[in-house]
Amino acid sequence: MFDVLVFIASVGPVVAKENLLEAIYTISKNIGECNYKFYIVVDDLDNLVSYEFKSGKVHKQVPITKRFVREIFENKVLSKVVKKNSLLEVVHTRGPWYKDFNYFVEKYKDDTKYFLVTHDDVVLNTDNFYNRAVKEIEGYEDEIGWIVCTNDRSWDISDGPRSDTTTSGFHTDREDRFRFECHNFELGQKLTDDNKHLLDLPKRTVKCHGPLDFNLVSSKALQLIGPAADFGPYTMLLNEDWALESLKNNLINIWIPDIFITHPNKRHKRDTDFDLRFEKHSHDKFHEKWGFYPHEGYTSSVIKILQNEYKETNIPWSSYRKTYEWDYLKDE
Numbered sequence: 001m002f003d004v005l006v007f008i009a010s011v012g013p014v015v016a017k018e019n020l021l022e023a024i025y026t027i028s029k030n031i032g033e034c035n036y037k038f039y040i041v042v043d044d045l046d047n048l049v050s051y052e053f054k055s056g057k058v059h060k061q062v063p064i065t066k067r068f069v070r071e072i073f074e075n076k077v078l079s080k081v082v083k084k085n086s087l088l089e090v091v092h093t094r095g096p097w098y099k100d101f102n103y104f105v106e107k108y109k110d111d112t113k114y115f116l117v118t119h120d121d122v123v124l125n126t127d128n129f130y131n132r133a134v135k136e137i138e139g140y141e142d143e144i145g146w147i148v149c150t151n152d153r154s155w156d157i158s159d160g161p162r163s164d165t166t167t168s169g170f171h172t173d174r175e176d177r178f179r180f181e182c183h184n185f186e187l188g189q190k191l192t193d194d195n196k197h198l199l200d201l202p203k204r205t206v207k208c209h210g211p212l213d214f215n216l217v218s219s220k221a222l223q224l225i226g227p228a229a230d231f232g233p234y235t236m237l238l239n240e241d242w243a244l245e246s247l248k249n250n251l252i253n254i255w256i257p258d259i260f261i262t263h264p265n266k267r268h269k270r271d272t273d274f275d276l277r278f279e280k281h282s283h284d285k286f287h288e289k290w291g292f293y294p295h296e297g298y299t300s301s302v303i304k305i306l307q308n309e310y311k312e313t314n315i316p317w318s319s320y321r322k323t324y325e326w327d328y329l330k331d332e
Helices: 017-030 066-074 097-108 129-136 219-225 238-248 279-290 300-309 315-320
Strands: 002-010 036-042 087-092 112-118 144-151 206-208 214-218 252-262
Touching: 002 017, 002 097, 017 036, 017 066, 017 112, 036 066, 036 097, 066 087, 097 112, 112 219, 129 144, 129 252, 144 219, 144 238, 214 219, 219 238, 238 252, 238 279, 238 315, 300 315
Parallel strands: 002 036, 002 112, 036 087, 144 252
Antiparallel strands: 112 214, 144 214, 206 252
């Protein structure tokens, strides 16, 4: 039985070998003492296509190959950190992300305690991640859905820091520019050494709406939450759907504030000219499932309906508080 299996898909026109290498390296370095393995999904060289994005720009894909992934795990220079036997599988994509992920979970759901679902351009910055996370939920294991960590990627942007750790949910200040730990800032007020005290991180683990970029979940909880939904070719709105499914099943999603990640990687920037051809399709599919449109559709009238329709679940939890009115998992 594995403690945790790490799922990373490095597929499509905006991948970068440097990002995947650093993701694997920093996770290996900081995951802590546990029985873990990586499951990596890459492109199939026989089925590569060019991508025409919304701007009309055509991208020729520079693929991540199985060979490149294996070379990371066999590299003697990296071997003190990246263990050769920590690669479970490297496989070709089966199509959209949700198909790759659902196949993986179905195959290994009985062989691991936890899944770590993350991107190929994430950097894990805090050591002993897995054991610290497990310690945080001690006594609450059967109640926990998604576990997220603090993403510091957008604290240094020019018009003021932005919180990128968890989805905004139905919080009363969900439309504010400055939310969660950044709520003390004003537009144009950039984070500096002199005003770091304005960052208002929770003192310990708190409840949150749902997952975003770096998500730990138990196999038991994921089987309650259900498979990744088919909202189109990409992962659009999957985090929001997963948040709602977890809360609907009366699980608690949590944020561990003193474990830090950076996503996306600042050192090796991706091309951000994303293909948004399927955005409307994804939103329509989400609406078909839940009866409302995500994010911009969270009007006061929708919130009231949700508060009534899902009152026996944890879905309305965030609608009664501001993002920074912390609801701690445990008492001090």
